[in-house]
Amino acid sequence: MTTASTTHPAPQIKIAATYLRGGTSKGVFFKLQDLPVAAQQPGAVRDAILLRVLGSPDPYGKQIDGMGNASSSTSKAVILSRSTRPDHDVDYLFGQVSIDQPFVDWSGNCGNLSAAVGPCAIHMGLIDAARIPANGTATIRIWQANIGKTIVTHVPITDGQVQETGDFELDGVTFAAAEVALEFIDPAAEGDGNDGNAGAMFPTGHLVDELDVPGVGRISATLINAGIPTIFLNAQDLGYTGREPQAAINEDAHALARFEAIRAQGALHMGLIQHESEATNRQHTPKIAFVAPPSSYTTSSGKEVNARDVDLLVRALSMGKLHHAMMGTAAVAIGVAAAIPGTLVHRAAGGAEDAGAIHGGGAPRQSVRFGHPSGTLRVGAETALVDGQWQVTKAIMSRSARILMEGWVRVPGDVLVER
Structure with a gap:
């Protein structure tokens, strides 16, 4: 005979989120201010929340108990906020969530999900309405916080709303959608490349x-x-x-x-x-x-x-x-x-x-x-x-993006306990 515990597990909490495809990736997008206070800054609580949202770490490698889809392309999280930097509209922070290990890698950007940042920022109300044309293209300047670089995205707008459907085809994505053009400004790292500097475009000083x-x-x-x-x-x-x-x-x-x-x-x-x-x-x-x-x-x-x-x-x-x-x-x-x-x-x-x-x-x-x-x-x-x-001034390519689901994600409340 089992005895009921006198302590109860923490109930689930819900967090506003939007699930998007960007390019050939998918990710869960959050507005910074919608995260629990303890997760509004980097640290163990933020990482624990994102791991639990995606369903990691999962020794089965399937992420069944989360939003992840068991591939590096779909085990991703994004945090957006109004930019505090001059001449930028939105700050974009990307987390690559490990599938089978308990960590979130913040060391780089996701170029595919970059295509979804502009549309999602508009959807979340992070872009001033005056910046959005009734019809045409909204040019959004993004600060990529992981690597400290600027991305300019050109988002198609129809009747004041992001145009998500269209005839732009992207290999690796089954259905056509609207084209989102991206400019990665000054994408190379900085440095002279002559001293093994990790900040140089060619860190060793050689092309090969x-x-x-x-x-x-x-x-x-x-x-x-x-x-x-x-x-x-x-x-x-x-x-x-x-x-x-x-x-x-x-x-x-x-x-x-x-x-x-x-x-x-x-x-x-x-x-x-x-x-x-x-x-x-x-x-x-x-x-x-x-x-x-x-x-x-x-x-x-x-x-x-x-x-x-x-x-x-x-x-x-x-x-x-x-x-x-x-x-x-x-x-x-x-x-x-x-x-x-x-x-x-x-x-x-x-x-x-x-x-x-x-x-x-x-x-x-x-x-x-x-x-x-x-x-x-x-x-x-x-x-x-x-x-x-x-030197490289910018790299240019086109992707597409689409909101797949919006609402709240739910995670057990014990993720808020810093370990």
């Missing part, structure tokens, strides 16, 4: 480095801070073609372990971590991707991509798994790296194998269309060689 990876060997890599810190590898060096579907990588435990070993070594070279073991708790950054010259392949939806329709192929990993399409921030990194002669990305797109110096010569490429597991994506970058150093 040779990494000595324990258990893997020596491998060439382009290490770049643009959009998000990213490690680019040659597919051929790994025994791949660049046409690989998700399952070819994600069902190969040896391959995933090899990528993680390379990622950790790249993070050390980029100055993002001081010890290799730190990479375990920094899953969101850096990203790792492999590139290959154009080749025809079949996408995950069965569509044929012809080699002549792309400039190169890219497969990228996020949170330890091959992404089903392409992370938006990694797309920015691809666009910037493709623009700069000498990088592995530029070479895969048909560029010459220039020397690995940071001042590599040649004309920059203005845009690139690359193939990913779900289809293709075009991204542009405005770059220039100034005083022997590459």
